[in-house]
Amino acid sequence: MNYYSLNNKSHKVSFRQAVINGLAPDKGLYFPETITPLSKDFFENIENLSNEEIAFEAIKQFVGNDIPETVLKEIISETLCFDFPCVKVEENIYSLELFHGPTMAFKDVGARFMSRCLGYFNQNSEEKNTVLVATSGDTGGAVASGFLGVKNVDVVILYPSGKVSDIQERQLTTLGQNITALEVDGVFDDCQDMVKKAFLDEELKDKKLTSANSINIARWLPQMFYIFFTYKQLKKHNKPLIISCPSGNFGNICAGIMAKRLGLPIKHFVASTNANDTVPRFLEKGNYDPKPSISTISNAMDVGNPSNFIRIQELYNHDLNEFEKDFTSYSYNDKITSETIKSIYQNTNYIAEPHGAVGYLGLKNEMQKQQGCLGVFLETAHPIKFLDIVEPLLNLKLPIPKQIESVLNKEKIKTKISTYEELKTFLK
Ligand SMILES: *Cc1c(COP(=O)(O)O)cnc(C)c1O
Numbered sequence: 433m434n435y436y437s438l439n440n441k442s443h444k445v446s447f448r449q450a451v452i453n454g455l456a457p458d459k460g461l462y463f464p465e466t467i468t469p470l471s472k473d474f475f476e477n478i479e480n481l482s483n484e485e486i487a488f489e490a491i492k493q494f495v496g497n498d499i500p501e502t503v504l505k506e507i508i509s510e511t512l513c514f515d516f517p518c519v520k521v522e523e524n525i526y527s528l529e530l531f532h533g534p535t536m537a538f539k540d541v542g543a544r545f546m547s548r549c550l551g552y553f554n555q556n557s558e559e560k561n562t563v564l565v566a567t568s569g570d571t572g573g574a575v576a577s578g579f580l581g582v583k584n585v586d587v588v589i590l591y592p593s594g595k596v597s598d599i600q601e602r603q604l605t606t607l608g609q610n611i612t613a614l615e616v617d618g619v620f621d622d623c624q625d626m627v628k629k630a631f632l633d634e635e636l637k638d639k640k641l642t643s644a645n646s647i648n649i650a651r652w653l654p655q656m657f658y659i660f661f662t663y664k665q666l667k668k669h670n671k672p673l674i675i676s677c678p679s680g681n682f683g684n685i686c687a688g689i690m691a692k693r694l695g696l697p698i699k700h701f702v703a704s705t706n707a708n709d710t711v712p713r714f715l716e717k718g719n720y721d722p723k724p725s726i727s728t729i730s731n732a733m734d735v736g737n738p739s740n741f742i743r744i745q746e747l748y749n750h751d752l753n754e755f756e757k758d759f760t761s762y763s764y765n766d767k768i769t770s771e772t773i774k775s776i777y778q779n780t781n782y783i784a785e786p787h788g789a790v791g792y793l794g795l796k797n798e799m800q801k802q803q804g805c806l807g808v809f810l811e812t813a814h815p816i817k818f819l820d821i822v823e824p825l826l827n828l829k830l831p832i833p834k835q836i837e838s839v840l841n842k843e844k845i846k847t848k849i850s851t852y853e854e855l856k857t858f859l860k
Pocket residue numbers: 537538539570571646678679680681682683684685732733787812813
């Protein structure tokens with residue numbers, strides 16, 4: 433399977449090269465050259481297949497010959513070492529809980545899959561790759577945990593000093609081995625700017641820097657898996673499915689649309705955003721006008737210019753009419769998000785965190801327009817990751833899950849930096 437750059441269709445590389453590069457040299461995102469739907473048989477029998485078998489069928493055409501089938505099956509099995517339950521919240525509404533992994537964020541799936549692909553590609557090589565990531569919280573922990581101990585890969589994580597929660601900081605700074613945390617004197621955008629600058633820096637070429645956010649195909653594509661698992665669990669109800677993704681960089685929802693392209697019967701997708709409403713504004717007004725990001729309580733979605741939206745447009749050949757048949761987008765502010773966390777709890781006893789609550793809101797909106805469907809919102813993180821918001825709103829104390837407990841008493845090890853030159857010296 434080849435991938436082309438969305439900036440230049442004649443620039444093509446293999447799966448392997450696309451994973452190693454992250455972004456094409458012309459700064460375009462990679463996109464698969466062909467997408468071949470799976471057989472009818474597969475969907476008719478999906479409830480008899482294991483999650484690992486489903487994931488293998490979904491991803492194998494995108495990997496092609498670059499990883500032998502036996503190795504790919506091992507990678508999938510290590511990636512999917514936890515459950516993906518669809519929990520009934522109220523009549524016809526389910527929460528797809530994506531937080532049962534090692535760092536309690538859905539990004540565990542993509543990070544684990546990508547790290548093992550990169551580890552396989554580098555296993556006999558003398559060279560190392562350095563994965564460089566900026567995080568506002570959740571990505572860093574998932575990447576640190578996913579890449580821990582992977583041979584010939586060093587991971588450097590930049591996070592803004594004082595802007596991530598204590599739990600998130602511990603998930604980044606306590607692992608050691610090939611994982612290094614840099615505490616940046618600044619905000620998330622400063623971390624992001626330093627990372628971007630490093631990718632473009634000729635003097636760092638030999639460091640083979642790559643990214644581990646959803647621009648990387650090996651982090652993006654495995655996010656299809658749990659949309660397949662949702663269908664497997666809810667197929668028996670025999671109702672059309674609406675899926676609502678709380679969206680930031682739109683990687684999750686774009687992977688869901690890929691699953692639909694493979695033949696998965698999903699009726700409609702909803703991209704629910706916080707006050708960062710570039711996509712809902714685009715659908716309403718017709719011009720794409722990204723704005724600088726605004727801080728919200730669902731901070732993993734504080735993205736002003738969603739990087740994967742271009743991939744979604746490509747999936748619809750940039751035809752807005754076709755696109756809007758499958759896709760709606762809504763934006764919600766913090767006030768209504770907080771009220772919704774409370775009302776979900778009061779009405780159903782279900783504890784949602786801010787990202788899931790935004791997803792729930794979009795789902796409810798769409799279900800008023802489309803009757804007779806079953807709705808699913810993605811719960812993308814465990815409420816404990818956002819305990820400073822959830823606990824006071826619901827006036828309760830959340831029990832600490834074992835994944836979190838294991839990092840609470842470990843010592844934080846980090847290096848403070850404040851300028852790009854310090855990052856560069858560190859990388860050299
Ligand atoms: C990253 C993240 C999102 C946004 O996902 P995208 O694929 O970037 O749209 C939503 N919720 C949580 C908790 C996240 O960490």
